Amino acid sequence: MIFHIAEESDWTAARAAGDYRVSTRGRTLAEEGFIHASRRDQVLGVAEAFYADAGPLLLLSIDPTRLSAPVRDDEVAPGVVFPHIYGPIDLDAVVAVTPLDRGADGSYRLPPS
Template sequence: MILHICTRDEWAAVPEGGVYTAPSLDEVGFIHCSDLGTVGLPANAIYRGRTDLLLLEVDPAKVGAPVRWEDGVPPHPEGILFPHVYGPIPRNAVVSVHDYPPDGDGTLKLPESLAVR
């Protein structure tokens, strides 16, 4: 499984049977994703302290678009690969949706629903 960070409003706007897109799909040609071990890097670099976030748990086999593991861009350290989805993500490829609230200091940590795996 791969993970994508989005807001509650962004996810709520995806109709049943529809597809999720992110601004990055138009901007750079893919949707940024992470895995269980790397999601904290973009989360805390970009979204620290946000209280409106979700983690979409995506089955890459159901996406229907290429998923490529590629180097992240700064501020991420070199050599860490992130999954990039080169197309929209069908709603039925999202197998689970997890709340992604910050801790008291604003840090975003893997939700327990994912950490216990």
Template structure:
């Protein structure tokens, strides 16, 4: 299982029938994902004080795009999806609690 964080304001602008790409996809060429163990650190580093947020729970066996682990600036390996996220890979959408 992998996870992706998205702001509801952006999520709500997307059509349900189309594959998901985050706002940064055109510039970066991939989708940032996290393992369960990495989610808390990502929230702390990049989303401190930012709410509301959605946490997409993703079944990697359903990905139609290639997945690669790549080192972050701190050297930790993070999963990156190199293509749009097919909607059938999203198995749950969790609203994260307020901080």
């Protein structure tokens, strides 16, 4: 399983369009060339680094075997590897959509697995 943090409005638009094409906050697949994803242990770091001031967020749980686009593990810094999806996310590859909530201290909390 891989994960993608999505803003609610982007997920709503994807459901209407038939696939998901947002790479990361404010950047599309066409602009970036791939869609950023993470493993479960990377989600909170990404949320804090790039979405600290964001509105409601969703965590998309993606089954990579159901994607029509290839997934590659890319090294983004020495020894730091993230999965990237090189095409749109097929809606049926998204097996769960859960709110990415904040705790009382304001930090993001992972939903139960």
